Amino acid sequence: MLELRDVARAFPVRDALGRSKGAVRAVDGVSLSVPRGSVLAIVGESGCGKSTLGRLALRLIEPDSGSILFEGEDLRSLSAAALRARRRDMQLIFQDPFASLDPRMTVEQAVAEPLRLHGIVPRAKERDRVAELLSRVGLRPELARRWPHEFSGGQRQRIAIARALASGPKLIVGDEPVSALDVSVQAQVINLLQDLIRELGLTFVLISHDLGVVRHIADRVAVMYLGRIVEEGPAAEVFGNPKHPYTRALLAAVPGQGRGAAALLEGDVPSPINPPSGCRFRTRCPHAEAICAEQVPPLADHGHRAACHLQHQLPPAIARHERDAG
Numbered sequence: 001m002l003e004l005r006d007v008a009r010a011f012p013v014r015d016a017l018g019r020s021k022g023a024v025r026a027v028d029g030v031s032l033s034v035p036r037g038s039v040l041a042i043v044g045e046s047g048c049g050k051s052t053l054g055r056l057a058l059r060l061i062e063p064d065s066g067s068i069l070f071e072g073e074d075l076r077s078l079s080a081a082a083l084r085a086r087r088r089d090m091q092l093i094f095q096d097p098f099a100s101l102d103p104r105m106t107v108e109q110a111v112a113e114p115l116r117l118h119g120i121v122p123r124a125k126e127r128d129r130v131a132e133l134l135s136r137v138g139l140r141p142e143l144a145r146r147w148p149h150e151f152s153g154g155q156r157q158r159i160a161i162a163r164a165l166a167s168g169p170k171l172i173v174g175d176e177p178v179s180a181l182d183v184s185v186q187a188q189v190i191n192l193l194q195d196l197i198r199e200l201g202l203t204f205v206l207i208s209h210d211l212g213v214v215r216h217i218a219d220r221v222a223v224m225y226l227g228r229i230v231e232e233g234p235a236a237e238v239f240g241n242p243k244h245p246y247t248r249a250l251l252a253a254v255p256g257q258g259r260g261a262a263a264l265l266e267g268d269v270p271s272p273i274n275p276p277s278g279c280r281f282r283t284r285c286p287h288a289e290a291i292c293a294e295q296v297p298p299l300a301d302h303g304h305r306a307a308c309h310l311q312h313q314l315p316p317a318i319a320r321h322e323r324d325a326g
């Protein structure tokens, strides 16, 4: 469904006087494929490039290099008109449901807007279609005449999801779709997304720093660090047998799961303007050796892959279930 090949995007950085201070390589040579009907989670600390990657995947921002194939078609080669037509197939759900809905539009107007934009249903059928979409996300259709401020965060996120579904998308990118919500509401919205993915056969890219959420919903997991994928594979394998020291540290940092990340990770994330040579994780890696500074660790094309020179000689990770039991 979606394939990224060696995608890169940098953003120029300027000081207060407007002088160039170099560039942040937010996404630096990422290759990924997301099969139809599957859920890929992209995880990592804030600033690792995961939101940029999500926007590149939808071509909401342009890559500097690399290609992005959607149903086998290179999005970069599409004309503006063809891309506009393609937009109905790809939607983004934002983190903040308070910001993503226009306060001057009723729920009905907000959900009907994409229907109109893409000519999905005739005007006479609009109201019915909005009602259907609202019930699909667990909201009573009578709520259509109300305004966004009359709803709770969870309900607003449901409205935003209804709006994203209106154009009949095949691919949805959710950028931290539940992290602004109360913990008690997060599970409900995640369960809703999971049902929709299954029932509508959606392909979903979930951007999240919350490994509990990811574990619940993802088929595959990609772990990012400083603009690169350091590990990627089937969720059960990445969680059950993490190969990369960074993934292991992230998993160990899940609340209630052993030591915190601080105990495992020394120092701060290095500047993305001037990342470390070789393995970018080496300044915080407890296993780093000379080769780690000299050579960029390669990442395989398929399977459960990790970019670490020493992955075959590290001690085995403690499996999550063993830790839970202990």
Ligand code: SF4
Pocket (backbone or CB within 6 Å): 244, 245, 246, 279, 280, 281, 282, 283, 285, 286, 287, 288, 289, 292, 297, 307, 308, 309, 310, 311
């Ligand atoms: Fe650590 Fe070296 Fe592996 Fe990087 S390549 S994660 S520094 S052991």
Ligand code: MG
Pocket (backbone or CB within 6 Å): 046, 047, 050, 051
């Ligand atoms: Mg982000």
